[in-house]
Amino acid sequence: MPGTRTTPAEAATPLQRLVAEQRAALGGRFSTDDIVAVLHQAIVRGIFHPGQALRQDELAAEFQVSKIPLREALRTLQAQGFVELPLNRGALVQAPTLDQLKDAFELRLLVEPSLMRTAAPLLTRADLDEAERLVRAMDKAGTAWAFSELNVRFHDLLYGPAQRPLSKQILAMLQGHIQRMSFMQLSLAGFNRSSNEDHRVILAACRQGDADAAARAVAGHVKGVRKIVLELVAQQGLG
Secondary structure (H helix, E strand, O other), X not given: OOOOOOOOOOOOOHHHHHHHHHHHXXXXXXXXXXXXXXXXXHHHOOOOOOOOEEOHHHHHHHHOOOHHHHHHHHHHHHHOOOEEOOOOOXXXXXXXXXXXHHHHHHHXXXXXXXXXXXXXXXXXXXXXXXXXXXXXXXXXXXXXXHHHHHHHHHHHHHHOOOOOXXXXXXXXXXXXXXXXXXXXXXXXXXXXXXXXXXXXXXXXXXXOOOHHHHHHHHHHHHHHHHHHHHHHHHHOOOO
């Protein structure tokens, strides 16, 4: 669609900056998957707030696409649990409930330690060195979002060698919610890197070849994040 493209430097709103940054990175037009990724990031980062209406005309103009790929993107986000599409009311950002968060954490506790136990003996020196690099990068991360993205990459790397396709499928389904939890923890608590110490404990166990210790460290890490997030969300009055 025709229109003037905004550069990151010219963008006036957080959404405009995000769209401009992603357009520059992609080098052109947005696919449906690209729109899903940008809207997901906007929701996770709090650019769109729970309950906020997502106006299709405005979003289509922002992405410079027709409403068809935009509607497809919104349906994908609905299936992922980030958007509601009530009849005749357009699209709304879905707020996570305490029950949903508790359920997601319980699933993480079932899946992630088991994946870590399976993957730990299969990690190569190169895998561990890359994990160490990501930990150092998290030490230097300047924003909660940058930390959150590095956090996802760290865990994906460590679980990667496990030949557990169904477990990974479940984890992939949870990935957006996991990132939302991580961002909530960092944003609501005030940006800090305390959870990176957990990453060092996990990595040390992997370097020592102690799969059980690595699995216990992952479980402890998830439980620690759960405690912080649920307390903070409860304080925010989320039902």
